[in-house]
Amino acid sequence: METLHVDLDHVLRSFRLSLALDVAAETVALVGPSGAGKTSVLRAIAGLLRPERGRVALGAETWLDTGSRVDLPPERRRVGLVFQEYALFPHLSVRANVAFGGRDRVDELLERFGIAGLADARPGAISGGERQRVALARALARDPGVLLLDEPLSALDAHTRRRVRTELREVLGDLGLPTLIVTHDFEDATSLADRVGVLVDGRLLQVGSPSELVASPADAFVAGFTGANLLRGVASVSANGLTEVALDAGFTAYSADEARGRVALAVYPWEVSVARDAPDDSAVNHLRAPIASIVTLGNRARVRIGPVTAEVTTQSAERLGLREGEVVVASFKATGARLLSVE
């Protein structure tokens, strides 16, 4: 399997998109807020957008090289691009849509994606999840060397989304193609991709496996994006060998990281425990505050206590009898409190 090389430099609206990335036979997700330039990356790879400077190559095949004036049109780049709204041809049947990409494997693809029964239907008459499978089958009918997915799950409702995410992960695993996904949802990214790149204002802040990003976020934005609580404050040396952070929210917290001046303290919700009274345990940070909200998601409850959100099991929340408005203590260890510089 060939590797996709991407190196782009292009001015977009208010910022410069500048990115270099290699995608081997793996799934890489570019994740970031909307308007960060994610879709432009896919369009540039597919040949739908011509960057001011850049190089795109699949193995030894150069698709774009502004230096040597190579710029293949989209139809000569072996890409399978699945559009955000799928862009199925409304005037063609499901079968004709898939056959548009290539006629050789139509039946096999319809069968494989479970859409053979819909072969004669128009895209307007099928569900969102089915449309996504048609779009994927159509992209693969071309026998692409690279698969590009633009927000593959955002057009689906929450219920369908979870199921399609699982299906998609299996399909991508079986294909073994270099795959680039863009999404604004970190959870979608971590569940689909082997590596995740955080793209903000056209710059890749950090690329790594989902667990690497969570374990050592490069900066406050990545930490926030991966779901951490971000508490801003001023760091100074403390007598106990830890760093003392006077939080803007009015509390004092301690971290094992070394830092001075303005910082963001990042702590993940699942590293925050909740108790009725300050426990006598290894945690040094105890924040006493009333519960602002409790949101239950399946078997987890997200409890907002003062400036932090704690994630506990619904079982624990029930055992403790947590109610909104009650004063409780949120605790986390100094080693779980990462200090990140803020600009």
Place this chain on the structure above:
Amino acid sequence: MRPSAFGVALWASACVALSFLLLPIVAIFSELTLGELRAGLTSDVARDALRVTLETNLVAMVLIVLFGTPTAYLLASREFRGRTLLVTLVELPLVLPPAVAGIGLLAAFGRLGLLGGTMESLGIDIAFTKTAVVLAVTFVASPFYVRTAIAAFEAVDRDLVAASRTLGAGPARTFFRVALPLAAGGLGAGAALAFARGLGEFGATIMFAGSLQGVTQTLSLAIYQEFDVDFDTALAIGALLVVGSALVLLAAKVIPAWRRSTSTSTTFFAPSASR
């Protein structure tokens, strides 16, 4: 619910406007007996004019669609400097007084016109021929088609065009398999509007092509010639044009809606093709 004074005013204004617009049409039909209508329409003048009108308009429509469709697609799908200017130029005949169109065509293609010398040396003389009628109709009717066609192509989702390209189809195949079918409803409507305008063409034709019965005399010109000779024949031809124009207008409204319904038709109740 009691109607408001404002509502009453709206309805009253609409009644005045509609009555005024419909009165001449009602008059055409009420002034004619069925026998007079038949006699008028079977007269030589009317039959010759109908033949000339259909022949010249059909040729004009072929020219308009053949050259107008690529022009509209180019203007709708490409960004380039001067695009707005070009669109404005294409639309100019729309607002040009027909007399100006007539004198302009004479100045361009007439014997003493811009291309007159060249054409004379080639042995071509088109002023006051059927070709002149075709040119006049094409000139005044084409903006109706091109304008609607530009809008129809612009309405095609750009992602669909992009999807076609990434699926391996070049620009030409993308045009024929995606843009053209999806814009077909709008193109049909535009063609119907242009045809309606062409059917009624008068000013440019009478100046550039004259009014020779059986050669350049179209239905509109025949009305003008007959109205002080044989008013009933003129009325009968008028009635024919009213019906023809109304049908074309109806087609212009129905075609896009019908295309939309087939392009996204729900084959919900069709037997599923599971094997």
